[in-house]
């Protein structure tokens with residue numbers, strides 16, 4: 001058995017998860033002599049990143065090293081690199097496959113650790129002057145011939161041992177449980193020292209304190225699904241980041257013609273015609289980018305409204321591009337299993353009543369011998385369009401709490417697939433409350449909009465962040481349906497003047 005299991009102080013321990021709550025895990029790793037790995041993705045601008053890195057640099061002790069994870073960086077490379085250099089960052093972590101915007105990274109005078117999964121990536125990384133590899137534990141042996149130091153990614157103690165025995169100089173435990181399982185007691189006690197009891201609890205909790213969620217063969221660390229939000233609110237940035245944390249991230253398939261990658265016909269600056277509005281090629285780019293950001297964690301799915309033109313083509317495109325789940329509402333997705341065929345993709349309808357679920361199950365069972373892999377019950381507190389009349393939206397009989405028992409009873413008639421609750425879920429207490437009522441998890445939308453990772457325009461985010469409870473109103477959306485959103489000048493303008501025609 002490798003010596004490292006018995007507190008070898010020279011074993012590098014790279015931070016492999018983010019801390020829950022307010023715990024500063026980066027600083028804790030540095031104080032313990034570990035290798036901290038803040039993520040650039042979490043910083044909206046280089047000035048704040050620099051301040052944070054400088055603050056962290058002051059915490060480095062003994063063998064500790066301050067790294068910077070560049071994976072997920074979407075631009076502003078120069079500013080980020082300048083911030084890293086000025087703060088004295090000891091190493092940068094990035095992937096072998098670099099976008100043109102990231103190429104300048106190769107000239108920087110800071111050691112670079114490159115995350116590689118196979119020989120091709122390792123060859124590329126070495127040719128680009130990598131100083132070290134970060135690789136899955138079972139790949140360490142086969143990558144040794146490159147002669148570069150390798151840090152092993154370990155999901156469990158067996159992998160940690162495998163990586164170290166194969167010659168890795170350290171490992172990256174991917175969950176706090178491994179701190180105990182791999183018996184690196186001196187590092188673990190240094191990490192805990194000074195945290196205080198509450199923070200120690202917080203640190204030990206890590207992922208898994210809430211029940212996990214299983215949908216088909218997707219094993220999720222948290223019972224949380226981020227709802228698809230169009231147009232352009234949940235694309236690769238948000239869905240990829242949510243999935244990377246072990247949840248379900250949903251890319252929105254509507255209006256992908258507005259995505260910067262879309263090369264489609266435009267008129268007055270807008271996508272022209274159905275295939276330009278929802279082009280499969282843009283969905284493919286978005287989905288693949290989201291899957292890349294997820295790095296194999298959680299699940300990345302696609303939200304496809306039944307009501308969009310080209311629904312079938314969009315479903316087929318999503319499957320071909322690697323969607324792990326398809327979530328469909330705004331109508332009953334009665335033919336969805338037909339379009340998906342034998343592909344191993346979780347199918348999740350969104351319903352607003354037990355009756356809708358019954359109709360879907362009946363049809364899917366009869367025609368396709370298939371049932372939903374999960375169902376989302378979306379109540380009238382949800383952001384965006386409503387599956388209810390304006391009167392029902394304010395009728396207590398239609399609160400999600402009151403609808404849930406009948407939906408659970410309907411589910412029980414068919415099987416034991418999970419029921420997720422959506423609409424007005426805001427925090428941990430809400431999640432636990434709905435789970436106590438029988439839900440297996442939740443779908444949340446609005447809560448994610450104010451995040452840096454969300455793909456919406458910053459003005460849209462600001463509007464949500466500044467909104468008070470009174471600003472949230474039920475309104476008629478521009479397409480004439482009831483919707484819940486923030487009251488802005490747009491609504492008063494729409495009330496005063498007839499809405500513009502959508503004709504070409």
Ligand SMILES: Cc1cc2nc3c(=O)[nH]c(=O)nc-3n(C[C@H](O)[C@H](O)[C@H](O)COP(=O)(O)O)c2cc1C
Pocket residue numbers: 226227228229230231233252254303305328329330350378381382383384385422423424425443444445446447
């Ligand atoms: C801005 C916005 C856009 C949305 N767009 C869609 C959409 O395109 N398709 C869909 O099925 N649901 C859409 N939703 C609903 C969300 O997926 C989710 O179910 C809902 O936001 C949950 O309620 P919450 O906002 O209270 O968390 C949207 C919600 C918001 C806030």
